[in-house]
Amino acid sequence: MKIPPLVSPGPALSVDEVRRYSRHLIIPDLAMAGQQRLMNAKVLCVGAGGLGSPALMYLAAAGVGTIGIVEFDTVDESNLQRQIIHGQSDIGKSKALSAKEKIAEINPYVNVITHELRLDVSNVMEIFSQYDIIV
Template identity: 55%
Template sequence: MRPDLDPEQLDRYSRHIIMDDVGPTGQAALLDTAVLVVGAGGLGSPVLQYLAAAGIGRLGIVDDDRVERSNLQRQIIHADSDVGRPKVDSAHDFVADLNPDVTVDTHELRLAADNAAALVDDYDIVVDASDNFATRFLVNDACTLAGVPFSHGAVFRFEGQVTTFTGEGPCYRCLFPKAPPAGTVPDCSTAGVLGVLPGTIGCLQATEVCKLAMDYGEPLEGRLLAFDAGSMSVDEVPIATNPDCPVCGDDPAIDDVAEASYDGRCEL
């Protein structure tokens, strides 16, 4: 048994510890892992909830929004009493109340080209729980260049997708070379989203993070899971490495996110 797990921790994580594939060593790995969650909204809420419960030792939360009442249909770590508060503050209090073992770093800012590299470099794993293409491309580029694995998730109406990029295979730009033209893909505020759907996708992302932290199983490397809640079906779409990718290709054009553009279609 790991000697520095105190009696309360042995009790709290007992269902992990009794698993042969986790045990005290796996729980120690979770407690020693630092994860940056970009977005404390629909996807970030279940990610933060389950990673905190699992005992991820340090959670960083990046978000510059404030809680709105329309968020509460799906953003389950925020309450009606939190309306008007910064999401990072509400999320911090939720995590602290759930698990005092977890250290929470709050970053009340928008991830941008001038801060992404420094933020990513301070964590072992990143979760892309953002809701726009510019941030998704920025997370990809910063993580790929730093060699930091990240989980990507996205939701739309009744559909969601999730995959993981570890740096050993393709990256997000191999899947989407550039963002779609502005206005062609409506966001949740205009198209809506089934409230429970971010919970489904976010839980999958949290699962991937725990596996990466414990070095267990096979991550969704080179595979995209596409989930349709309407038909309750899951399709697995292979992702091929693009040798011409500007980040992970044979002759990359991006070697510093501070010098790339993340406006419009995120093209070079």
């Protein structure tokens, strides 16, 4: 049984996007339609810490069109050895903002939405409803 895609393909890729994602485009199971789906996808990452950091970096590099970040904490020096999206100059900064800035450097085509709050029963459904996939 084949599962239908969660996201419809978005608009055609620009010449620059074709160059950027050229390695994806040659993968038969991904190809142009798959990349267009990635670029049309909205993925929420809960946390920009030890697990969220590399996930956010790979989502951005892959070309996910919209990435949401739920994170209420600030960068501390003790985070730097495992939270690889943050650097020395980010100490004291919001983790959500720090991650957003790094994502912009990895891939300027990605739209990043920050939710600088603690996820709880009062806001989880409203936030989750804005995304196709939650990580």
